[in-house]
């Protein structure tokens with residue numbers, strides 16, 4: 001790819017003495033669907049608003065399309081925003097809302113009409129143009145907000161939790177529509193969300209944030225498969241952790257002593273966040289299997305089943321490994337002929353060395 | 361340089377910039393005049409010539425002359441009675457509107473309460489004179505009904521009349537803040553108290569009343585401080601024994617031409633009411649713990 | 654339990670009688686065919702209204718009052734808009750104390766304001782005129798305007814304003830096209846309230862009136878003459894009707910604003 005469309009470096013934001021963003025370094029590529037993911041209060045909205053120009057940054061730099069945004073006010077930036085509350089002008093009709101930005105640019109009337117009609121139809125609101133905007137449903141407001149921003153053909157579209165106000169069904173439908181829309185218009189989307197599933201299914205790349213800092217930037221698979229620290233691993237999906245001690249590094253091999261599993265030799269690249277300071281080994285619940293009958297696995301260990309949650313298609317087991325108090329979660333698909341174990345039974349847990357991650 | 365620029369683009373600078381015209385106006389027409397009144401109260405005036413040497417003579421006169429002492433005490437007493445009567449009248453009304461009137465009707469009730477106040481203030485006070493007068497509505501109907509032979513004379517041209525008329529004039533200003541405070545009382549707290557076995561009266565005394573205290577305090581201040589400055593009501597319905605300090609202040613400024621003494625009286629009156637209000641607020645903070653207190 | 658309900662109802666009944674007694678008597682005497690304002694009532698007449706029509710000084714005073722009230726309404730609303738917008742949208746140093754100071758006239762006895770303005774005007778050697786009354790009225794009306802306008806500005810979703818900026822509009826146009834239309838009902842209400850307060854204000858007007866009287870100052874002068882009283886009752890009736898009409902209009906606009914911005918009606922006049 002060519003030059004990134006958004007470049008943030010060393011960006012800090014303070015509200016009084018409170019630091020909302022610290023040392024944000026981030027490149028967003030042209031045309032990608034990028035998500036900012038993190039728990040409530042971690043600074044996602046603040047970062048998005050800094051890009052849009054609503055928050056004056058305290059330090060660092062922000063470039064869009066190679067140009068510094070230092071002295072560019074929000075109304076001159078090549079970005080547009082879809083607000084969480086949608087911010088549809090209540091005293092204007094749907095088409096007046098959509099035409100608002102075009103009128104600000106003083107385009108000829110005929111062109112405004114043409115582009116408004118296109119945008120309204122693009123978001124599937126044909127025939128709604130003359131509707132008063134205060135009577136619209138949540139999904140329709142969402143579409144108006146999208147049309148209103150996209151009609152200006154911005155370089156970047158910023159979306160602040162645009163789907164959080166919708167019910168589950170509509171949310172899922174809008175997720176796929178939004179993804180298709182993004183492909184169709186080819187505009188860079190930056191989506192803020194605290195819903196990890198939403199981020200994983202929609203994005204090309206995701207930045208995970210905690211407490212005003214970016215913890216990891218990666219594609220969905222990489223984020224799930226190779227989280228670089230314990231916090232990210234726990235936030236994206238579920239992970240079991242076992243205390244571990246690094247005994248020594250030899251070339252691209254690491255010798256670790258893992259609670260219950262004993263001494264193991266792992267590949268250095270299994271320490272996804274670097275070997276420095278690693279003190280746990282993590283493994284996803286679905287990477288473990290409960291061995292049935294004559295089934296065998298690369299490695300196995302006996303454990304006591306202490307709790308069973310039966311979900312129909314899946315069974316979640318909580319087991320206790322020998323020599324620890326720690327509970328480990330294992331998820332098993334209930335395939336044909338598989339027996340569901342009961343509490344107190346002893347299970348043979350199969351695992352493989354390559355599914356382990358060495359984390360801090 | 362950069363920091364200055366960033367500050368100028370920030371909220372603080374924009375807010376100050378926006379509020380500045382209103383603030384400048386208030387400084388010019390409120391702060392400066394008040395300061396001048398204070399200054400004037402330390403000067404003396406002989407007919408039209410002003411002597412600008414500093415003196416506390418005006419205050420000495422204001423605080424020692426029996427007539428002024430007497431007027432001040434009476435004004436304070438009347439203001440207190442007015443405030444007490446107003447709150448006594450306003451609280452049940454606010455309570456009724458907040459707890460007994462269905463939510464849709466509340467706005468209408470508030471409107472109903474304010475209607476009588478939208479005619480001329482002077483004419484309204486004058487009508488009290490008609491109601492309370494020697495041949496007025498009350499005496500007329502009481503004699504008509506044969507309940508009394510002689511018209512009652514204790515109801516007009518005295519302090520009772522002033523208190524009643526002022527309470528009538530201020531009662532909506534007391535109802536509104538109390539109503540707002542009562543509306544904010546979380547209804548589930550009252551249910552919780554009921555659940556915990558409090559009787560209706562105890563529930564009111566232990567939950568509703570303390571929680572609505574901020575409204576009562578606001579009402580008290582809104583009524584108590586300004587009533588000391590009324591000189592129309594005492595003049596119209598007070599008779600010679602119902603006059604208040606404001607009538608004296610007015611007299612000093614207009615007929616007696618002694619603005620410095622008038623200023624000293626005005627400031628003394630303000631100081632006293634403010635002091636009394638502060639004591640009231642302090643007592644409330646101390647003995648009744650409302651929200652945030 | 655029952656007792657308490659009955660007590661409250663009785664209380665409300667008596668209170669409403671007390672509250673409405675003067676307002677009720679006003680039209681009664683305005684249409685009473687007797688030159689003394691007292692019971693028993695005589696016949697019905699509208700002559701007191703015709704007396705008003707032919708009283709020249711009254712017209713002058715009324716004109717003065719309306720002029721003062723209009724100018725007061727415009728300026729106090731203007732100051733109110735600036736202050737309400739500043740305090741509801743921006744955090745700035747000293748906000749609370751500045752707002753407290755501006756709102757001070759709400760609890761200051763009017764006589765203090767009258768006295769202090771009188772002192773300044775005389776000390777600076779200005780003549781008392783209708784303008785001095787206007788200044789005093791703007792001072793006391795601004796806090797009421799701010800109270801009304803603050804709620805209008807606070808009901809405004811800040812994102813609307815940002816959306817407008819984001820879509821490329823300038824700050825001024827954002828104010829003109831988005832903010833102003835949405836707070837317009839509050840502005841109308843503020844204009845009407847300030848107008849009504851100024852029209853009826855007596856204490857400050859009496860202190861600061863030069864040679865030209867306002868309507869309340871004129872009424873005050875007439876209260877001394879018993880034969881003028883019936884026509885004053887007629888005047889009071891007219892003022893009552895006009896004020897109620899203005900207030901109903903103000904409330905209509907407020908409600909319309911609430912409907913427009915889609916915010917739940919929280920009830921409560923003013």
Ligand SMILES: Nc1ncnc2c1ncn2[C@@H]1O[C@H](COP(=O)(O)OP(=O)(O)OP(=O)(O)O)[C@@H](O)[C@H]1O
Pocket residue numbers: 015018020038039040041042043044045046047194
């Ligand atoms: N104007 C402000 N003044 C002071 N603190 C603020 C301001 N805006 C945000 N914050 C604080 O900055 C932190 C980050 O806020 P932000 O709104 O960016 O969080 P978020 O990640 O978007 O959370 P959410 O998922 O709840 O929307 C929060 O702790 C918040 O309280």
Ligand SMILES: [Mg+2]
Pocket residue numbers: 044045046
């Ligand atoms: Mg947010």
